[in-house]
Amino acid sequence: xxxxxxxxxxxxxxxxxxxxxxxxxxxxxxxxxxxxxxxxxxxxxxxxxxxxxxxxxxxxxxxxxxxxxxxxxxxxxxxxxxxxxx
Ligand SMILES: [Ca+2]
Numbered sequence: 001x002x003x004x005x006x007x008x009x010x011x012x013x014x015x016x017x018x019x020x021x022x023x024x025x026x027x028x029x030x031x032x033x034x035x036x037x038x039x040x041x042x043x044x045x046x047x048x049x050x051x052x053x054x055x056x057x058x059x060x061x062x063x064x065x066x067x068x069x070x071x072x073x074x075x076x077x078x079x080x081x082x083x084x085x086x
Contacts, residue, residue, distance in 0.1 A: 053065045
């Protein structure tokens, strides 16, 4: 992973995270996804993304889970994230 994609991932984590819980929940993902240009993603898309990354099954993404997920999803969402690149 390059340092610039680390930075993007970190920025996304901060934007999507539930600041009280310190993790990304379905609610925080839904609330903040428009900030990332993901407003066209349906509830099912967002839920699928959450489930795909949730390795320990607690229904939320911690920092590590999110980083792994972003690495895997990056090719799919790069277009939406162009606003953050560069
Ligand atoms: Ca989890």
